Amino acid sequence: MTEAHWYGWETLLVDGASLGVVVGGFWLRPPHQDWSVVSIVGIGGLVLGAPVVHWAHGRAGVGFASLGLRVGLPALGILLAAAIPCSGSECSEQMLGLLLGVSLIPAPIVLDSAWLAREQQTAGAAHSARSVLSLVPFVNAAGGRRMLGVSGRF
Numbered sequence: 001m002t003e004a005h006w007y008g009w010e011t012l013l014v015d016g017a018s019l020g021v022v023v024g025g026f027w028l029r030p031p032h033q034d035w036s037v038v039s040i041v042g043i044g045g046l047v048l049g050a051p052v053v054h055w056a057h058g059r060a061g062v063g064f065a066s067l068g069l070r071v072g073l074p075a076l077g078i079l080l081a082a083a084i085p086c087s088g089s090e091c092s093e094q095m096l097g098l099l100l101g102v103s104l105i106p107a108p109i110v111l112d113s114a115w116l117a118r119e120q121q122t123a124g125a126a127h128s129a130r131s132v133l134s135l136v137p138f139v140n141a142a143g144g145r146r147m148l149g150v151s152g153r154f
Contacts, residue, residue, distance in 0.1 A: 002120045007057060008113030011050040011066075013135060015109045017150045018045030020137065024148030038148070047071060050112050062116050069108040069116075077104030 025039030047070050054063035081099075140147040 002122055005119050005121045006117060007053070007119065008117035010053045011113045011117050012109070014049035014053055015046060015113075017135060017137065017152075018042045018049050021045060021148070021150065024139075028146050028148060046109075050109075050117075054116065057119060059119060066108070066112050066116055069111055073107050074105045 019042065021042030022039050023042075025036040025042055028038055029036035047067070050070065051063040051067040054060075054066055135150055135152040137150045138147070
């Protein structure tokens with residue numbers, strides 16, 4: 001007998017940590033820079049983190065579907081926003097389109113954890129095959145130096 005096993009909490013943990021790294025990177029960036037290396041690493045985690053979780057569960061096709069959602073939906077939203085014509089000096093329609101396009105960025109996170117992160121396991125294997133994941137975030141804002149990070153074991 002098989003039963004559905006949901007492991008979406010693992011993808012949500014990875015996505016939450018990646019979002020924290022993106023926000024922390026903007027907080028840590030030098031004043032004269034728009035982006036920091038830390039934020040770029042966080043964006044990489046948002047794109048690749050959940051597919052790696054699927055691949056670790058032995059679900060290669062689902063991992064590539066997750067990767068496609070995470071690249072495709074935000075790109076589609078930004079392309080749709082860019083397709084809105086800008087009239088005159090004020091581009092309020094284009095800004096609204098950009099906001100709508102950027103709003104598609106969280107969609108892959110929700111779809112991934114709710115829909116893709118389900119696998120069929122035999123009744124007894126669901127409890128014995130659980131992966132052990134340990135993440136420890138840390139923040140250090142002492143003095144003039146600020147640090148944000150995540151340490152993990154899986």
